[in-house]
Every structure is written in C-alpha cells, then in structure tokens.
Amino acid sequence: xxxxxxxxxxxxxxxxxxxxxxxYRAKQIFAWLFRGVDSFDEMTDLSKELIIKLxxxxxxxxxxxxxxxxxKDGTIKYLMRLNDGNCIESVKMKYKYGNCAxxxxxxxxxxxxxxxxxxxxxxxxxxxxxxxxxxxLEIEKQSGEKISxxxxxxxxxxxxxxxNVLKAINLINNPKGLNIGARHISISTCGLVPKIKQLxxxxxxxxxxxxxxxSSRDEVxxxxxxxxxxxxIKEVIDACKYYIEKTNRRIxxxxxxxxxxxxxxxxxxxxxxxxxxxxxxxxxxxxxxIKDGIYEKSSTDKILAFRDALNSKGIVATVRRELGSDISAxxxxxxxxxxxx
Ligand code: SF4
Numbered sequence: 279x280x281x282x283x284x285x286x287x288x289x290x291x292x293x294x295x296x297x298x299x300x301x302y303r304a305k306q307i308f309a310w311l312f313r314g315v316d317s318f319d320e321m322t323d324l325s326k327e328l329i330i331k332l333x334x335x336x337x338x339x340x341x342x343x344x345x346x347x348x349x350k351d352g353t354i355k356y357l358m359r360l361n362d363g364n365c366i367e368s369v370k371m372k373y374k375y376g377n378c379a380x381x382x383x384x385x386x387x388x389x390x391x392x393x394x395x396x397x398x399x400x401x402x403x404x405x406x407x408x409x410x411x412x413x414x415l416e417i418e419k420q421s422g423e424k425i426s427x428x429x430x431x432x433x434x435x436x437x438x439x440x441x442n443v444l445k446a447i448n449l450i451n452n453p454k455g456l457n458i459g460a461r462h463i464s465i466s467t468c469g470l471v472p473k474i475k476q477l478x479x480x481x482x483x484x485x486x487x488x489x490x491x492x493s494s495r496d497e498v499x500x501x502x503x504x505x506x507x508x509x510x511i512k513e514v515i516d517a518c519k520y521y522i523e524k525t526n527r528r529i530x531x532x533x534x535x536x537x538x539x540x541x542x543x544x545x546x547x548x549x550x551x552x553x554x555x556x557x558x559x560x561x562x563x564x565x566x567x568i569k570d571g572i573y574e575k576s577s578t579d580k581i582l583a584f585r586d587a588l589n590s591k592g593i594v595a596t597v598r599r600e601l602g603s604d605i606s607a608x609x610x611x612x613x614x615x616x617x618x619x
Contacts, residue, residue, distance in 0.1 A: 279335065279336060279337050280293075280335060280336050280337075281336070281337060281338075281340050281406060281408045281409075282307070282311065282332075282336035282337070282338055282408070283311060283338060283340060283406075283407070283408025283409075283411060283412055284406045284407050284408035284445075285408075286445070286448070286449070286452075287304055287305065287308045287452070287454060290304040290307055290308060291304040293335065297331055297335070299328060299331070303324065303328065305454070306321065306323055306324065307321060307324070307332070308454055308455070309454065311338070312415070312454070312455050312456055314415040314416075314418060314419050315338065316338055316339045317338060317339070318332045318333055318336075318338065339361075339412075340360065340361050340406070340408050340409050340412055341358045341359060341360045341361065341366075341409055341412050341413070341416065342358065342359055342416070343356050343357070343358055343359075343416055343420055344357045344358060344359040344365060345357040346420065349601065351372070351601055352371075352372040353369060353370065353371050353372070353601045354369065354370045354417075354420075354421065355367060355368075355369050356368045356369070356370070356413075356416070356417065356420070357613065358382075358413060358416065360385070360405075360409060364385040364402055364403070365385075365613050366382040366385055366405070366413070366432070366433055366613065367382055367432055367433055367613055368380060368381050368382060368413040368414075368416075368417060368432055369432065370417045370421055370423075370425070371601050373427075375426065375427070376424075376425075376426030376427060377421070377423050377424065377425050377426055377427070378425070378426070378427040378428070378429060379413065379414045379417050379425045379427070379428050379429070380428075380429045380430075380431050380432050381410055381413045381414065381428060381429070381430060381432050382405065382410075382413065382432035382433035382434055383404065383405050383410055383430055383432070383433070383434040383435075383436050383439045383442070383443050383446070384401065384402075384403065384404045384405060384433060384434025384435065384438070384439055385399075385401075385402035385403050385404075385405070385433070385434075386399040386400045386401040386402045386433065386434070387399070387401055387433060387434050387435055387438075388401040388435065388438060389435050389438070389468050389503070389504070389505050390503075390504045390505075391468060391490070391502065391503045391504075391505075392501070392502050392503070392571075392572065392573070393492075393502060393534060393536070393565055393571060393573050395571075395613075396432075396433040396434070396613075399433070399613055404434070404438070404439040404442060405434070405439065405442065406442055407442050407443075407445035407446040407449060410442065410443065410446035411446050411449050411450060411455075411456065414428060414450065414456060415456075425456075425458070426458065426462060427458070427462045427463070427464075428450055428458060428462065428463045428464070429463075429464045429466065429488075430443060430463075430464065430465045430466055431464070431466045431488075433613070435467060435468055435470065436465045436466065436467060437465070437467045437470040437473035437474070437477070438470060438473075440473055440476070443465065444480070444483070447460070447463055447465075447483070447485055450463060451463065451485075459484075460483060460484035460485045461484055461485070461486065463485040463486065464485060464486040464487070464488055464530070465477075465485060465486070465487055465488065466488040466489075466490060466532065467487070467488070467489060467490065468489075468490045468503055468505045469489055469490065469491075469503075469505060469506070469509050469514040469517075470505070470509070471509040471513050471514060471516075471517045474487070474489075474514075474517040474518065474520075474521055475517050475520055475521070477521065478517075478520055478521040478523075478524040478525055479524065484525075484527070486527070486528075486530065487518075487521060487527070487529050487530070488529070488530040488531075488532055488561070489514065489518060489529060489530070489531050489532065490503070490532045490534075491511075491514070491531045491532060491533055491549075492532070492533055492534050492536075492540060493511075493533075493539075493540045493545070494511060494545070494548045494549040494551075494552040494553075495511075495540075495545075495548065496510055496511055498539060498540055499511060501539075502536075502539070502540075511552070515552060515553075515556075518556065518558075519556065522556065522557045522558075526557075527557075528557045528558060528559055529556070529557065529558045529559075530558070530559050530560075530561050531553065531558055531559070531560045531561065532561045532563055533549070533560055533561065533562050533563065534563040534564075534565040535562055535563065535564060535565060535575070535576040535580065535581050535584060536565050536573040536574065536575070536576065537573070537574040537575060537576045537577070537580070538574075539573065541576040541580050541581070541584055543583065543584075543587055545584070546583075546584045546587035546588050546591075547587065547591070549588065549593070550587070550588055550591035550592075550593050551591075553593050554591070554592075554593075558593075558594075559594045559595070559596070560588055560593055560594065560595035560596075561595075561596060561598050562581055562584060562585055562595055562596065562597045562598065563597075563598045564576065564578075564581055564597070564598070564600055581597055582597070585597055
C-alpha cells in the first residue's frame with residue numbers, strides 16, 4: 279500500500295487511470311488531503327465504489343500527535359508518533375507575520391553536532407515527503423490556526439534527505455497543496471557542500487537557505503560539528519558563494535553563541551572578514567542548553583556586543599528571539615525525554 283500523502287497530484291492521476299477511474303477525481307482527492315482528512319470516508323464527493331478502490335491501494339494517516347507542550351509565549355512543541363512507532367518533534371511558533379512550523383525530516387540525525395539533542399538520539403531513518411507535510415497538517419488541526427511559514431530546522435539534516443525534502447517543499451508550495459510561498463520556506467543545513475551546489479542548480483526553487491556555521495575557525499567548528507572534518511569552512515563558504523551567484527538569493531548564517539568558545543570580539547571580527555562582501559545575514563542564536571550538554575549560553579551582553587561588532591563591519595546580524603525556552607524547545611529534547619521515560 280502506498281502513502282497517498284507522498285504523492286504529487288500527477289502521480290495520483292496516473293494511479294487513477296491505471297485502476298480505470300477518471301483523471302479529474304485526483305484533483306478532488308488532492309484537495310481533501312490538504313484539508314487534513316485522515317480517511318477516504320471523509321471525502322464526501324467521491325462514490326462508495328471509488329473509496330473502496332482507493333483504500334485498496336493507499337493509506338492516508340502516517341503520523342499522530344502523541345503529546346504536546348505549550349510555552350508561556352504560545353510556542354507549542356509536539357511529539358509526533360509515526361506509523362512504525364518512531365517519534366519525531368515539530369514546533370509551532372507565533373510571530374507577528376503569522377505562524378511558523380518547524381518540521382523534522384529524519385528520525386534522529388547522522389551529523390552528530392555536539393550541541394544538539396537530536397544527535398544524541400542516533401539516526402534511525404529519513405522521513406517520506408508525506409510524513410514531513412503531515413506534521414504541518416496535524417499542527418493546523420490541533421491549533422485551529424493556519425501555518426504561513428515552514429522551517430526545516432527540526433530533527434535531521436534536510437540535505438541528507440534531499441529528494442524527499444524537495445518533494446515535501448513542492449507539496450507545501452503547490453497552490454493546490456498547502457500553498458505556502460517558497461520564500462516562506464527555509465532549509466537549514468550543517469553544510470553538505472555537494473548538496474548546497476545541487477540546490478543552487480534547482481533553478482525554480484526559491485526557498486531560503488540557512489547554514490549552521492557557529493564558528494569561522496575550522497578547529498572550533500570541528501569541535502562543535504564533526505561534519506567540518508569532511509567539508510571545511512572554506513569549502514562551505516565557496517559553495518555558498520556559488521549558491522548566491524546562481525540564485526541571487528541571500529543566505530542566512532546561523533551562529534549559536536557559546537560562552538568562551540566562539541563569542542569573543544576577535545571571533546566576531548574573524549567572522550566579519552570571512553563573510554565580507556557576501557549577500558548574507560547572520561542570525562545569532564543564544565544556544566539552548568541540552569541535557570548532558572557541555573556548552574553554556576553566552577551572556578546577553580556578550581551576544582549584543584557580538585552583534586554590534588558584526589554590524590560595525592557591515593555584516594547584517596540580528597539576535598534570534600528565544601521562543602519556548604520553558605518547554606525545552608531545542609530540537610530532539612522531547613524525543614530524548616520520552617525515550618528515557
Ligand atoms: S544540529 Fe541539525 S545537523 Fe546537527 S545533529 Fe542536530 S539535527 Fe543534525
């Protein structure tokens with residue numbers, strides 16, 4: 279049986295033709311799927327005969343909300359259980375411009391970043407496009423609110439699940455799907471150089487690219503992110519320059535400030551030199567402390583001084599608002615806690 283949420287409209291059309299049904303029915307089915315229905319029985323404009331046939335080849339529901347916690351600031355963190363029993367996390371955040379969903383794209387992660395709770399879960403498998411899209415549909419259903427922005431910043435490395443993430447983005451962006459503009463969708467990567475270049479060559483894709491940089495010095499970055507042994511900072515920056523050249527789109531560099539590790543004035547100057555002349559923005563993140571984590575958050579004074587130092591060198595830098603800090607909003611923490619319990 280196929281997960282129908284994994285499919286493009288055209289794929290459903292082809293399946294319908296194969297079972298002797300009219301192609302136009304696919305549009306009706308597709309529209310129902312993005313209204314968040316969980317069963318074919320809810321598709322009231324389809325005949326009983328067609329519903330029976332659909333149930334023979336497809337299933338719809340591929341995950342459910344197992345638990346959720348709400349922060350004082352309105353952020354909601356969800357623990358979602360997939361059909362195979364594995365759990366992932368998704369988060370809904372409220373901003374002035376609308377609601378943003380942070381989605382997972384893998385169960386666990388291979389990348390092993392030192393500051394990340396997801397890395398400590400270990401890698402299990404990649405999510406399918408339908409499992410990614412369903413997180414947004416479940417959030418909309420639970421909260422009763424529309425999602426206007428999507429960030430791939432939950433569990434997993436999106437560029438390590440490239441094809442499924444791209445298909446999910448196309449389904450999210452599709453006017454007949456979730457109809458969320460590509461410019462409202464962001465992918466965050468730890469810096470898989472060949473995949474950044476591949477993404478740059480996907481001409482029509484207008485989504486935002488964020489790079490988890492966290493240090494401008496190889497030895498420090500390697501100590502935080504093992505992937506830096508494979509792709510050095512220079513290689514990542516070169517791939518980013520290629521991306522900017524091909525797409526003319528601004529890149530966001532994420533920089534989690536860790537006390538005494540990467541937050542000095544010299545670090546800011548070194549970073550400014552690295553990024554000089556690039557079409558980019560630096561997002562400074564007060565690091566979320568994780569259980570058994572070795573890193574401490576920089577003080578607010580240091581964070582602001584770091585931002586000002588970058589700005590003084592012409593590098594646009596802002597400090598990310600801390601959302602959901604009272605509910606362990608750092609990705610992977612809820613899954614870890616649930617596993618331990
Ligand atoms: S920060 Fe991202 S890439 Fe690194 S281990 Fe965590 S989920 Fe994976």
